[in-house]
Amino acid sequence: MGEGSTEYRGLPDGDAGASLSSSARTVSMIPLIFLIFYEVSGGPFGIEDSVGAAGPLLAIIGFLVLPVIWSIPEALITAELGSMFAENGGYVVWVASALGPYWGFQQGWMKWLSGVIDNALYPVLFLDYLKSSVPALGGGAPRALAVVGLTAVLTLLNYRGLTVVGWVAICLGIFSLLPFLVMGLIALPKLRPARWLVVDLHNVDWNLYLNTLFWNLNYWDSISTLAGEVKNPGKTLPKALFYAVIFVVIGYLYPLLAGTGAVPLDRGQWTDGYFADIAKLLGGAWLMWWVQSAAALSNMGMFVAEMSSDSYQLLGMAERGMLPSFFAARSRYGTPLAGILFSASGVLLLSTMSFQEIVAAENFLYCFGMLLEFAAFVMHRVRRPGAARPYRVPLGTAGCVAMLVSPTALIAVVLALSTLKVAVVSLGAVVVGLVLQPALRFGEKKRWLRFSVNPELPEIGALRPPAAPDEPLVP
Numbered sequence: 001m002g003e004g005s006t007e008y009r010g011l012p013d014g015d016a017g018a019s020l021s022s023s024a025r026t027v028s029m030i031p032l033i034f035l036i037f038y039e040v041s042g043g044p045f046g047i048e049d050s051v052g053a054a055g056p057l058l059a060i061i062g063f064l065v066l067p068v069i070w071s072i073p074e075a076l077i078t079a080e081l082g083s084m085f086a087e088n089g090g091y092v093v094w095v096a097s098a099l100g101p102y103w104g105f106q107q108g109w110m111k112w113l114s115g116v117i118d119n120a121l122y123p124v125l126f127l128d129y130l131k132s133s134v135p136a137l138g139g140g141a142p143r144a145l146a147v148v149g150l151t152a153v154l155t156l157l158n159y160r161g162l163t164v165v166g167w168v169a170i171c172l173g174i175f176s177l178l179p180f181l182v183m184g185l186i187a188l189p190k191l192r193p194a195r196w197l198v199v200d201l202h203n204v205d206w207n208l209y210l211n212t213l214f215w216n217l218n219y220w221d222s223i224s225t226l227a228g229e230v231k232n233p234g235k236t237l238p239k240a241l242f243y244a245v246i247f248v249v250i251g252y253l254y255p256l257l258a259g260t261g262a263v264p265l266d267r268g269q270w271t272d273g274y275f276a277d278i279a280k281l282l283g284g285a286w287l288m289w290w291v292q293s294a295a296a297l298s299n300m301g302m303f304v305a306e307m308s309s310d311s312y313q314l315l316g317m318a319e320r321g322m323l324p325s326f327f328a329a330r331s332r333y334g335t336p337l338a339g340i341l342f343s344a345s346g347v348l349l350l351s352t353m354s355f356q357e358i359v360a361a362e363n364f365l366y367c368f369g370m371l372l373e374f375a376a377f378v379m380h381r382v383r384r385p386g387a388a389r390p391y392r393v394p395l396g397t398a399g400c401v402a403m404l405v406s407p408t409a410l411i412a413v414v415l416a417l418s419t420l421k422v423a424v425v426s427l428g429a430v431v432v433g434l435v436l437q438p439a440l441r442f443g444e445k446k447r448w449l450r451f452s453v454n455p456e457l458p459e460i461g462a463l464r465p466p467a468a469p470d471e472p473l474v475p
Contacts, residue, residue, distance in 0.1 A: 026334075027230045029240055031166025032223070034173045036244035037251075038305035039222040040071075042298045043176045044255040044275060045125055047216050052270035053209035056260040057199040062213045063252045067245065069406045074220040074370070075245050076393045076403070077377050079238035082224040083390040084380075086233035087457060089316030090224030091373055098376035098383075101322060102437055107372045108317045109433035114365040115222065115310040116346035118215075119303055121362075123147045123347070126299040128273045130292060148348065154303045155344040158311065160333055172301035179279065179290040180255040186283050187262035195261050207360075207417040214363050214414055216252065220245075221373065222306070225313035234390025307347075311339030319454035323440070328454065364418050364426035367411045374404050 027035070050059040081094045089096075091111060096104025127137045127146055136142040157168060220241065227233050259278045269277065276295065280288035315336035318327035331337045380387070381397045393400060418426075443449040 027166055027226065029236050031170060032230060032236060032240040033243050033247065034169040034301075035166055035226070035305050035308070036220070036223050036240055037173055037247055038169050038298075038301045039309060040219050040244065041216065041248040041251060042302040042305075043173075043294070044180065044252055045295045045298055046121075046272050047212065047252055047256060048270045048272055048274040049208055049212040050216075051256075051260060051265075052267050053205040053212065055199050055204070055267060056196050056265065058204065058209065059260070060196060060253070060256060062209070063217075063249065063256060066213050066217050066410075067249050070214070070410055071217045071220060071245055071248070073403050073407050074218065075241045077373065078221045078224055079241050079391045080389055080393050081373075081377060081380070082221075082227050082237050083234045084387065085224075086227045086230070086237070086390075087316060087319075088225055088228035088312045089320050090227060090313060091221050091369070091376075092225075092313065092317055092322070093320065094224075094380070095372050095376045096320065096322075098379040099372065101320075103372060104320075105317070105322050105437040106430075106433050107369055108313060108322060109436065110365045110369040110372075110430065111222075112310055112313055112343075113346075113429055113433075114362045114369065115219075115306055115313070116343055117350055117362040117365070118219070119306045119310065119343065120347045120350035122299040122303040122306075123150050125272060126150060126296050130296060131273075150300075150303075151344055151347055154300055155307065155340060157304050158307045158340050159331060159335055159337070169301050169305055172297045176294040176298035176301065177251060179287060179294050180251075180258070180275075183279050183282055183287060183291070184254055184258040186287070187258040190262040190282070191258075192261055195265060196257065198265055207419070210410075210414055210417060211360050211363050214410070217248075218363075218366060218370075219306075221370075222309040225309045225316060228316065229312070238391040307340065307343050310343040311336045314339035314342065318451075319457060321451050321453040322437075323451075324449045325452045326450075328452070360418060360422045361426055363414055364422055365429060367415055368430060370411060371408070374408065378404070 047059075047063070050062060054062070082090065085093045085097070087093060089108075092104050092108040095107040123146070127143055131137045137146055223237070223241070227237060230236055255275065259275060263278055263281055273295075276288050276291045279291040314323060314327045315330070317323045318325055327336065327338045327342075329336070329338060378397070378401060381400055385397075393403075395403060415423075440449065444451050
């Protein structure tokens with residue numbers, strides 16, 4: 001495959017990431033765990049709406065049950081396919097290999113767009129936590145200028161490289177969780193376990209409840225678009241995902257139990273930013289300021305982790321010939337400059353949306369992408385059972401299909417509960433992707449755009465059923 005060629009051929013039996021230079025991989029275990037933590041969670045900031053929508057009992061049950069139904073299956077799929085295809089295309093390459101380059105592109109478009117929408121949320125949360133102390137940040141020109149300035153600073157961090165981003169994530173993660181550890185200790189004498197059992201099934205906003213849970217417990221697959229930067233990904237990636245799942249679930253339940261158990265319930269107050277008010281009630285103004293500072297820094301961590309994933313995804317797609325070659329260009333720090341700038345521009349365009357609108361829109365698009373991932377996972381198991389897998393989900397093919405039943409049902413529920421506005425806008429975005437891929441191919445034929453394929457990458461093929469028993473599965 002050379003310049004201008006975008007064909008997809010056979011997948012080697014060896015590790016798909018083996019041909020990538022190990023010296024170019026810079027992300028080790030601990031930074032990777034914190035990058036996953038920030039891709040998925042970043043701490044309990046933003047889970048407050050689950051209590052406001054459904055009350056303490058359902059919120060607690062949700063953060064216990066949904067990890068089993070959704071997070072663990074998604075993390076297992078990411079561990080198997082992310083180590084099997086250890087390159088920056090991540091889930092785009094998984095789908096392209098199983099379903100063909102057209103659907104690989106659609107996966108990339110929907111996931112990139114949902115990632116950018118997700119990243120637009122963090123400046124909103126950042127300012128929501130600070131506006132109680134700095135009312136001017138509640139709206140108008142000061143808020144708009146703050147969003148632009150924050151986006152610019154965090155974009156610069158991504159430009160400087162993943163080593164910087166990884167260690168920044170570690171420092172921010174520790175600082176962001178410490179005030180909740182202190183808050184939980186202060187709350188101990190005031191805990192009333194009966195408060196955890198409050199529920200009113202006739203007064204539940206199921207749409208907000210499920211969207212909040214879903215948003216806080218997904219995006220485990222995002223780390224796959226950084227797999228080409230991970231040291232020894234076949235071993236490091238599965239272990240990091242395992243530790244991150246435990247880290248994230250505890251990081252949600254601990255402050256949720258402290259806040260709902262130590263403070264009398266007022267569901268109307270449980271919206272994003274309310275943990276700062278709980279901190280003030282329990283510990284005073286100093287703890288409130290600490291939580292607000294932690295929230296601000298946590299949102300910075302989530303922003304840089306998500307932007308890294310989004311921008312390296314575009315680089316990986318360009319290296320596979322799915323996007324113009326300028327997306328594959330790296331800065332002097334080894335970072336994907338075009339991907340970073342495109343992702344930052346999308347964040348600025350979407351940052352005027354409200355918290356609830358952003359969550360609902362990104363969840364809708366994310367669900368479509370996950371359905372393609374599920375299909376690709378099963379097809380690889382059925383049609384390439386002997387392919388090398390540094391990590392393999394300890395289930396047979398039938399077990400893997402059964403594992404995906406509950407996540408697929410959850411996707412159906414999330415889509416069914418979406419508002420008409422969110423559905424129309426999101427489906428419109430999907431249609432853009434369906435048209436965009438043929439438009440790019442047309443631009444390539446007319447030589448308006450230049451495409452190339454990285455010769456160091458192994459070749460991937462669109463899996464298809466053989467026409468006859470003796471016909472090879474992949475040409």
